[in-house]
Amino acid sequence: MESDSDSDCSHISSTPPRNPMPPPPPPPRRPTLPSSHKPKTRLKSSSSSSKSQRKLPSEPAEPPPQPSLDDTSLNPPPLSTLPFQIRCSSNLHRPNLIETLPAGYFSKSTFFSKIQRSSLNFEPSESFTCPPVSTDRAPPENKPINVIKKHPNLIGANAPLPPAKLRKCSGNEGNFVKLNLNHGRRKFVNGKGKKKSSYASSSRGLYRRSKRKWKGEGNVEMESVCDEEGLVTEIGQQKPKKGCELIEEAVLKVQNEASDENLAGLLNVMYGYDSFREGQLEAIKMVLDGKSTMLVLPTGAGKSLCYQMPAMVFSGVTLVVSPLVALMIDQLKQLPPVIQGGLLCSSQKPQEVSETLRLLQEGGIKVLFVSPERFLNEEFLSILSSIPISLLVVDEAHCISEWSHNFRPSYTRLRASLLCTRLNIGCILAMTATATATTLNAIMSALEIPSTNLIHNAKLRDNMQLSVSLSGNRTKDLLKLIKSRPFAELQSIIIYCKFQSETDILSRYLCDNNISAKSYHSSIPSKDRSRIQELFCSNKIRVVVATVAFGMGLDKRDVGAVIHYSMPESLEEYVQEIGRAGRDGRLSHCHLFFDDITYFKLRSLMHSDGVDEYAVNKFLCDIFSTDMKHQGKIHAMIKESSSRKFDMKEEVMLTLLTQLELGEVQYIRLLPQLNVTCTLNFYKTSPMLLADKDIVVSAILKKSENKQGQYVFDMPTVANSIGVTTTELSNHLYNLKLKGEITYEVKDPAYCYSIVEVPGDFCSLSRQLTKWLLEVECFKVDKLDAMFNAAIFAVNDCEKMQGCHGTQHAPCLQRKILDYFKDDGRHDIPRKKEQSSPFLRADIKVFLQGNSQAKFTPRAIARIMHGIASPAYPSTTWSRTHFWGRYTQIDFQVVMEAAKVELMNFAGKDAL
Numbered sequence: 001m002e003s004d005s006d007s008d009c010s011h012i013s014s015t016p017p018r019n020p021m022p023p024p025p026p027p028p029r030r031p032t033l034p035s036s037h038k039p040k041t042r043l044k045s046s047s048s049s050s051k052s053q054r055k056l057p058s059e060p061a062e063p064p065p066q067p068s069l070d071d072t073s074l075n076p077p078p079l080s081t082l083p084f085q086i087r088c089s090s091n092l093h094r095p096n097l098i099e100t101l102p103a104g105y106f107s108k109s110t111f112f113s114k115i116q117r118s119s120l121n122f123e124p125s126e127s128f129t130c131p132p133v134s135t136d137r138a139p140p141e142n143k144p145i146n147v148i149k150k151h152p153n154l155i156g157a158n159a160p161l162p163p164a165k166l167r168k169c170s171g172n173e174g175n176f177v178k179l180n181l182n183h184g185r186r187k188f189v190n191g192k193g194k195k196k197s198s199y200a201s202s203s204r205g206l207y208r209r210s211k212r213k214w215k216g217e218g219n220v221e222m223e224s225v226c227d228e229e230g231l232v233t234e235i236g237q238q239k240p241k242k243g244c245e246l247i248e249e250a251v252l253k254v255q256n257e258a259s260d261e262n263l264a265g266l267l268n269v270m271y272g273y274d275s276f277r278e279g280q281l282e283a284i285k286m287v288l289d290g291k292s293t294m295l296v297l298p299t300g301a302g303k304s305l306c307y308q309m310p311a312m313v314f315s316g317v318t319l320v321v322s323p324l325v326a327l328m329i330d331q332l333k334q335l336p337p338v339i340q341g342g343l344l345c346s347s348q349k350p351q352e353v354s355e356t357l358r359l360l361q362e363g364g365i366k367v368l369f370v371s372p373e374r375f376l377n378e379e380f381l382s383i384l385s386s387i388p389i390s391l392l393v394v395d396e397a398h399c400i401s402e403w404s405h406n407f408r409p410s411y412t413r414l415r416a417s418l419l420c421t422r423l424n425i426g427c428i429l430a431m432t433a434t435a436t437a438t439t440l441n442a443i444m445s446a447l448e449i450p451s452t453n454l455i456h457n458a459k460l461r462d463n464m465q466l467s468v469s470l471s472g473n474r475t476k477d478l479l480k481l482i483k484s485r486p487f488a489e490l491q492s493i494i495i496y497c498k499f500q501s502e503t504d505i506l507s508r509y510l511c512d513n514n515i516s517a518k519s520y521h522s523s524i525p526s527k528d529r530s531r532i533q534e535l536f537c538s539n540k541i542r543v544v545v546a547t548v549a550f551g552m553g554l555d556k557r558d559v560g561a562v563i564h565y566s567m568p569e570s571l572e573e574y575v576q577e578i579g580r581a582g583r584d585g586r587l588s589h590c591h592l593f594f595d596d597i598t599y600f601k602l603r604s605l606m607h608s609d610g611v612d613e614y615a616v617n618k619f620l621c622d623i624f625s626t627d628m629k630h631q632g633k634i635h636a637m638i639k640e641s642s643s644r645k646f647d648m649k650e651e652v653m654l655t656l657l658t659q660l661e662l663g664e665v666q667y668i669r670l671l672p673q674l675n676v677t678c679t680l681n682f683y684k685t686s687p688m689l690l691a692d693k694d695i696v697v698s699a700i701l702k703k704s705e706n707k708q709g710q711y712v713f714d715m716p717t718v719a720n721s722i723g724v725t726t727t728e729l730s731n732h733l734y735n736l737k738l739k740g741e742i743t744y745e746v747k748d749p750a751y752c753y754s755i756v757e758v759p760g761d762f763c764s765l766s767r768q769l770t771k772w773l774l775e776v777e778c779f780k781v782d783k784l785d786a787m788f789n790a791a792i793f794a795v796n797d798c799e800k801m802q803g804c805h806g807t808q809h810a811p812c813l814q815r816k817i818l819d820y821f822k823d824d825g826r827h828d829i830p831r832k833k834e835q836s837s838p839f840l841r842a843d844i845k846v847f848l849q850g851n852s853q854a855k856f857t858p859r860a861i862a863r864i865m866h867g868i869a870s871p872a873y874p875s876t877t878w879s880r881t882h883f884w885g886r887y888t889q890i891d892f893q894v895v896m897e898a899a900k901v902e903l904m905n906f907a908g909k910d911a912l
């Protein structure tokens with residue numbers, strides 16, 4: 001079996017045998033906001049605000065590798081080489097850090113007008129125009145855009161006219177209105193859509209004035225014009241008002257009273273939208289009232305706005321935790337220009353990090369995006385604890401739960417206990433698009449969100465036509481599908497595959513058939529990936545053939561179709577991926593191909609994270625092998641070699657380490673990940689002289705090996721010898737490098753930790769951990785089965801009573817999805833796998849005889865029989881055996897049992 005599937009970061013977690021069925025959320029607790037953080041808002045009961053506290057979710061998926069040290073990222077472009085800088089300019093005014101602002105504060109301090117996102121020099125990728133809703137998606141030249149149909153959950157249904165000040169005026173001048181808040185660095189485009197230049201001429205002639213209507217005070221329709229100075233002239237009034245002044249006023253009104261009317265006013269001046277979408281107003285009001293909130297809205301429903309608006313109103317900082325650097329960059333780019341954003345991630349240089357932290361402390365950042373791994377960093381935590389944080393947003397909150405399809409061990413760090421006590425955060429907004437009831441419970445329990453504070457709209461958009469077919473030849477069927485109506489007429493299509501190799505083969509095949517296509521997966525260099533995404537967004541490529549790595553944060557509104565060439569691993573992933581179609585509200589088409597062979601392959605892969613008790617035991621012995629006097633010191637576990645040694649994926653090791661830290665007993669404290677082996681050269685000053693003045697250099701000389709003039713040392717060893725943290729050591733080395741004293745290189749990424757307590761009983765701890773890991777493994781298999789069952793039901797059992805016809809199964813699939821989110825598909829009958837095979841044991845026996853030189857465990861043999869590579873048994877070596885993947889149709893546990901028996905027989909024979 002191919003082993004190049006892109007990780008979806010969904011690996012086993014270890015949050016303890018904590019609670020396989022997490023407890024219900026605690027009783028409602030009104031979070032206490034420190035008075036200095038809480039906005040003075042009075043909530044006015046609204047007639048329109050929905051009080052519904054529904055109960056189900058739907059959500060997004062996500063990708064890839066971990067190139068950076070403390071952030072799992074989709075190999076984002078190195079920040080220093082990004083086409084824009086993701087920090088605010090340093091000459092920003094200190095934003096409103098105090099609760100009560102003097103009247104006219106904004107005007108006096110010209111906070112808004114002085115906002116210079118000059119260093120945020122990028123072209124907004126987002127289009128600010130929302131086309132009207134149409135049920136058809138014909139080529140634009142053929143069809144006028146008509147509003148034909150509206151539905152409650154229609155993304156873009158309430159598509160507004162672009163607002164005067166903040167939105168695109170039209171066509172080519174698109175960006176200027178947005179950028180004219182970013183005084184100083186405008187990028188303008190000429191008539192052909194090409195950039196004219198930065199700081200292009202300020203000649204008025206270049207910019208068309210945009211006209212729009214909006215409701216002014218007293219609901220009087222007013223007309224405005226905006227020009228390149230960002231002025232909004234209210235016709236009939238004497239003095240023109242700047243857009244930022246309008247926003248100031250709107251913010252002050254909301255601070256004074258968070259009524260529906262005032263919030264709608266702010267929405268209008270900030271975004272140009274006429275109305276809130278379902279769930280938005282309710283969420284914003286809850287947050288403004290200081291209530292921690294769980295928000296479940298479909299993909300593309302506008303969740304970001306639910307923290308952006310409060311961020312404008314709150315006096316303190318809004319912290320947004322996001323799982324991927326690529327996603328953070330995207331969200332930062334999409335912040336309205338009046339909000340100063342910042343980002344902290346591990347691919348930044350130390351000076352970029354300290355500059356961002358400095359700005360944060362000075363109040364120059366209003367919304368800060370961080371990765372969950374940041375919370376490992378003591379320096380960061382202590383800085384955070386000294387600044388007022390009004391709101392913590394947990395984006396993709398399902399990553400907290402090991403029962404979700406996309407668990408991230410580092411998200412388990414985001415627990416109310418840490419956030420409230422250590423960082424004094426009173427209000428949390430958790431957001432996701434897909435979460436089952438179990439996952440929701442886990443999130444709300446971890447973040448202590450009362451069950452009454454759940455806003456839940458799991459309904460799928462009904463502008464998506466869902467079709468499904470069982471395919472005997474997916475490649476042929478795919479081409480046929482793409483060449484037939486309606487797909488033949490669609491401009492933008494995403495095709496999802498499971499394996500990287502599939503995306504390459506398929507995109508070439510489509511190109512050979514005159515369909516412009518590119519493949520996209522996490523092994524493609526990040527620069528090329530960005531380019532492909534750009535080309536797709538600008539309609540220069542019609543089809544992207546991608547793994548799960550494509551799409552998170554993609555806000556291309558006019559994707560006409562999403563085709564699943566490979567079945568997704570869960571209904572969550574399916575919902576997430578089809579959610580990328582039709583974000584403009586127009587009819588879109590989502591087709592799912594499925595077949596038994598792919599299903600069996602995927603089912604095998606669900607076991608690739610599994611571990612045995614003995615391996616967990618070995619792992620624990622290694623962690624705590626250091627003697628007690630090393631408690632409190634920094635220890636490192638090099639990822640690659642340890643992964644091979646324990647035959648455990650790196651993510652699984654991290655899961656176990658996180659569990660050892662955050663489980664019932666804290667055995668270790670995780671520290672930021674690090675490249676631990678350093679090779680250093682001295683340049684300016686001689687090493688001995690430098691060592692006299694520099695304690696770090698002196699320690700390096702003592703603890704390093706001299707290899708042909710180069711000093712090679714272990715970072716934790718040096719840090720321990722002088723009692724500094726590895727971050728401090730890294731920063732010191734970086735400074736010496738800047739001064740021209742040294743050059744150095746680091747390698748061997750490692751997990752770092754210090755020991756808090758050595759477990760008394762290794763055996764029972766490893767038993768407990770293994771049992772829990774096994775439960776998570778089974779849960780993943782169940783998720784895949786639920787996906788397959790839904791597809792099978794549509795094709796075989798749907799009675800086509802409620803609108804299903806031909807391959808079109810939107811009604812029945814929607815029902816299946818909603819049921820699944822309600823109860824995790826527990827009523828689904830698991831797919832029966834063939835029980836055993838008469839040849840299985842005989843084949844295992846032959847395999848063992850043929851590989852008598854190697855050591856195996858039952859799991860290792862079962863993996864080979866299922867064609868699953870593992871760190872100690874890579875596919876490069878083991879896929880050569882003709883037993884590789886031969887038994888994918890036999891249940892994994894059955895193969896493991898057979899392997900156990902044969903291994904015992906084999907060992908017995910050896911012993912004789």
Ligand SMILES: Nc1ncnc2c1ncn2[C@@H]1O[C@H](COP(=O)(O)OP(=O)(O)OP(=O)(O)O)[C@@H](O)[C@H]1O
Pocket residue numbers: 060126130156158159160273274275276277280297298299300301302303304305433553555
């Ligand atoms: N009230 C509104 N009226 C019209 N458009 C809106 C409204 N709220 C948000 N939008 C637009 O909807 C689009 C999607 O918003 P956003 O990216 O916040 O969605 P999301 O829920 O975070 O999606 P995902 O789950 O895929 O990340 C954006 O282009 C945004 O400007």
